Amino acid sequence: MLDQLPLLPADPILGLAAAARADDNPNKVDLTVGIYMDEQGLCPVFDAVQRAQRQLVEEETTKAYMPASGDAAFNTGIQKLVFGEDSAPLLAGRISSIQTPGGCGALRIGAEVIAAAVPGAKVWVSDPTWPVHIPLLGSVGLKFENYRYYEPDSHGVNFDAMVDDLKQAQAGDVVLLHGCCHNPCGADLSLEQWGVVADMAENQGFLPFIDIAYQGLGDGLDADAAGLRLLAARLPEMIVAASSSKNLGLYRERTGATLFLCRDGNSAAALQSQAQVAARRVYSMPPAHGAIIAGKVLTDPALRASWEAELQGMCQRINALRSQIRHQLEAATDRDFGFIEREKGMFSFLGLSKEQAQKLRNEHSVYMLDSSRINVAGVNARNIDALAAAVGQVVK
Numbered sequence: 001m002l003d004q005l006p007l008l009p010a011d012p013i014l015g016l017a018a019a020a021r022a023d024d025n026p027n028k029v030d031l032t033v034g035i036y037m038d039e040q041g042l043c044p045v046f047d048a049v050q051r052a053q054r055q056l057v058e059e060e061t062t063k064a065y066m067p068a069s070g071d072a073a074f075n076t077g078i079q080k081l082v083f084g085e086d087s088a089p090l091l092a093g094r095i096s097s098i099q100t101p102g103g104c105g106a107l108r109i110g111a112e113v114i115a116a117a118v119p120g121a122k123v124w125v126s127d128p129t130w131p132v133h134i135p136l137l138g139s140v141g142l143k144f145e146n147y148r149y150y151e152p153d154s155h156g157v158n159f160d161a162m163v164d165d166l167k168q169a170q171a172g173d174v175v176l177l178h179g180c181c182h183n184p185c186g187a188d189l190s191l192e193q194w195g196v197v198a199d200m201a202e203n204q205g206f207l208p209f210i211d212i213a214y215q216g217l218g219d220g221l222d223a224d225a226a227g228l229r230l231l232a233a234r235l236p237e238m239i240v241a242a243s244s245s246k247n248l249g250l251y252r253e254r255t256g257a258t259l260f261l262c263r264d265g266n267s268a269a270a271l272q273s274q275a276q277v278a279a280r281r282v283y284s285m286p287p288a289h290g291a292i293i294a295g296k297v298l299t300d301p302a303l304r305a306s307w308e309a310e311l312q313g314m315c316q317r318i319n320a321l322r323s324q325i326r327h328q329l330e331a332a333t334d335r336d337f338g339f340i341e342r343e344k345g346m347f348s349f350l351g352l353s354k355e356q357a358q359k360l361r362n363e364h365s366v367y368m369l370d371s372s373r374i375n376v377a378g379v380n381a382r383n384i385d386a387l388a389a390a391v392g393q394v395v396k
């Protein structure tokens with residue numbers, strides 16, 4: 001029975017990362033996978049996370065299952081982190097959440113709850129979006145429609161086209177939005193544009209589903225959540241999938257949350273129960289380690305201050321790199337790369353063709369996706385010259 005199943009091709013992003021690892025060129029540049037890397041090319045553990053982890057190891061008395069909703073401190077912490085300490089709907093008891101295995105788990109549980117409310121609901125996704133959105137949401141039977149978003153010519157959001165497409169979104173439909181630091185294009189909505197999306201959601205009745213996986217890595221923790229909070233202040237309902245992979249560096253610990261903004265407290269309790277039952281049929285209880293650590297970091301003042309300072313340093317480094325990459329690429333080519341500085345977060349499309357991206361890989365050991373998406377945080381003082389020189393060669 002099982003031997004009829006074929007070997008599947010490697011995931012395109014993970015497959016490229018494996019090819020980069022296997023390349024024995026000592027000057028190779030790997031800008032494929034979306035993990036934060038420091039100046040040494042390492043994905044660091046936050047100091048606050050290390051301290052919280054030591055506390056956890058000392059205090060832990062059991063490995064019994066977590067509650068179905070996950071760690072209580074983590075839930076409180078992530079609700080405040082996403083919606084804001086003094087969020088009116090939070091203070092009114094209109095928000096509930098459950099801890100999930102990473103942002104992927106959060107997206108999947110959000111999708112399960114949506115499918116329970118409206119089986120086969122239509123989800124509007126940006127063109128392009130993070131490719132994993134499709135299997136995560138599609139596997140529960142949700143259907144997709146694209147809305148136009150990124151415009152390669154201007155290297156920015158074509159907001160008029162987005163609004164035009166979303167005019168067709170109706171009550172019972174879901175609109176998936178990247179909370180900040182759009183993956184893969186790095187082009188985000190302005191606050192004014194978030195306001196237009198809020199108007200449309202109010203008038204047309206669609207449900208916003210916000211994926212926020214990079215809070216704190218664009219302009220800072222509060223600024224990156226400002227669009228989402230604007231919607232939360234005005235709309236009756238919304239779902240948020242939050243990830244602690246990047247901003248707490250907990251990637252492999254699989255830590256995230258699905259958060260529900262509801263009409264009232266009763267509905268918030270109902271949605272949490274729906275999410276718990278959905279989780280029970282997929283994986284039962286969430287993993288403990290990452291969420292207990294995140295709960296400590298988010299709620300202990302000293303750990304929190306240390307974490308925020310370190311995160312701010314990463315954010316500043318990314319933004320400084322954006323400016324350096326822009327200037328070095330402009331010096332190596334006759335193109336305008338000013339857009340790299342206008343974008344937010346870890347990603348940018350360099351605007352190269354698939355052939356050029358492949359040539360960079362094959363002839364220069366510079367690895368980026370075929371779409372020319374780079375992980376900005378993978379650039380450092382040791383590889384930026386090689387990157388610029390190689391790009392200069394292939395666009396000649």
Ligand code: PMP
Pocket residue numbers: 034101102103104105130183211212213243244245251255256
């Ligand atoms: N959403 C987006 C847009 C992402 O880029 C990622 C991570 N690459 C996630 C969600 C989920 O990440 P994780 O499951 O690792 O927390």
